[in-house]
Amino acid sequence: MKKEEIRRRVKAQKALLSDNERKEAAKSVFAVLENSVAFLLADRILMYHSLPDELSTIEFIDRWHDRKHFFLPRVNGVNLEVLPYDRSQLKYGAFHIEEPVGDNVEDIDNIEMIVVPAVAYDRNGNRVGRGKGYYDRLLAGSRATKIGVGYDFQLVNDIDTEPHDIGVDIVITQSHVITVRHRK
Numbered sequence: 001m002k003k004e005e006i007r008r009r010v011k012a013q014k015a016l017l018s019d020n021e022r023k024e025a026a027k028s029v030f031a032v033l034e035n036s037v038a039f040l041l042a043d044r045i046l047m048y049h050s051l052p053d054e055l056s057t058i059e060f061i062d063r064w065h066d067r068k069h070f071f072l073p074r075v076n077g078v079n080l081e082v083l084p085y086d087r088s089q090l091k092y093g094a095f096h097i098e099e100p101v102g103d104n105v106e107d108i109d110n111i112e113m114i115v116v117p118a119v120a121y122d123r124n125g126n127r128v129g130r131g132k133g134y135y136d137r138l139l140a141g142s143r144a145t146k147i148g149v150g151y152d153f154q155l156v157n158d159i160d161t162e163p164h165d166i167g168v169d170i171v172i173t174q175s176h177v178i179t180v181r182h183r184k
């Protein structure tokens with residue numbers, strides 16, 4: 001399926017969710033994540049600070065921030081920078097997403113796990129984002145374990161990929177956990 005078509009469909013399905021469905025989905029997806037070997041082994045983890053239409057990461061970050069080193073992305077022009085998460089030091093940035101402040105930019109090589117937001121994933125770990133290529137550019141330089149999380153309907157049958165697309169290693173939704181094989 002074409003990326004534009006996927007974006008349109010997922011947006012329509014998100015609009016139908018109740019607050020309770022949103023809450024329950026985030027709870028169960030992050031419960032799977034926190035019990036995964038990959039998460040238990042990782043200390044330095046790049047999360048995303050959720051937008052209202054994404055699985056909420058707020059409760060999860062709150063729960064674990066004393067025990068893991070969390071990082072968040074910050075938009076800088078066409079690129080994402082990675083900075084340490086500090087709850088008291090967040091500011092609304094581009095796209096009205098809360099981002100870290102300061103100049104403590106982390107080298108992406110030091111990140112062991114990345115929870116990658118997306119509009120949709122398929123069973124081969126391909127992803128469709130919001131169409132600006134931020135994560136494709138960031139992930140191109142990283143060997144971290146990449147985890148995609150989303151609602152069940154964000155797992156789609158197949159995604160038309162382009163050469164610059166970088167996929168994820170694991171996809172977690174409420175009803176599915178997919179470990180992608182044969183990734184480069």
Ligand SMILES: Nc1nc2c(c(=O)[nH]1)N(C=O)[C@@H](CNc1ccc(C(=O)N[C@@H](CCC(=O)O)C(=O)O)cc1)CN2
Nearest residue numbers: 048049050051073075080095097117129130132134135
């Ligand atoms: N929570 C979160 N943080 C993130 C991302 C993300 O997808 N989710 N990003 C992932 O790249 C980067 C920010 N990129 C973004 C790109 C577009 C839109 C956005 O709201 N797009 C509108 C379309 C508006 C427009 O075209 O300008 C939309 O999707 O409806 C948001 C974030 C970095 N941080």
Ligand SMILES: Nc1ncnc2c1ncn2[C@@H]1O[C@H](COP(=O)(O)OP(=O)(O)OP(=O)(O)O)[C@@H](O)[C@H]1O
Nearest residue numbers: 127128129130131132133134135136137140164165
């Ligand atoms: N590694 C890269 N280097 C330069 N440009 C890139 C790279 N990856 C993607 N782009 C550009 O970014 C634009 C958006 O790509 P695409 O539609 O695949 O984004 P996306 O995967 O949906 O978004 P995101 O990665 O932000 O979640 C494309 O025009 C593409 O040319």
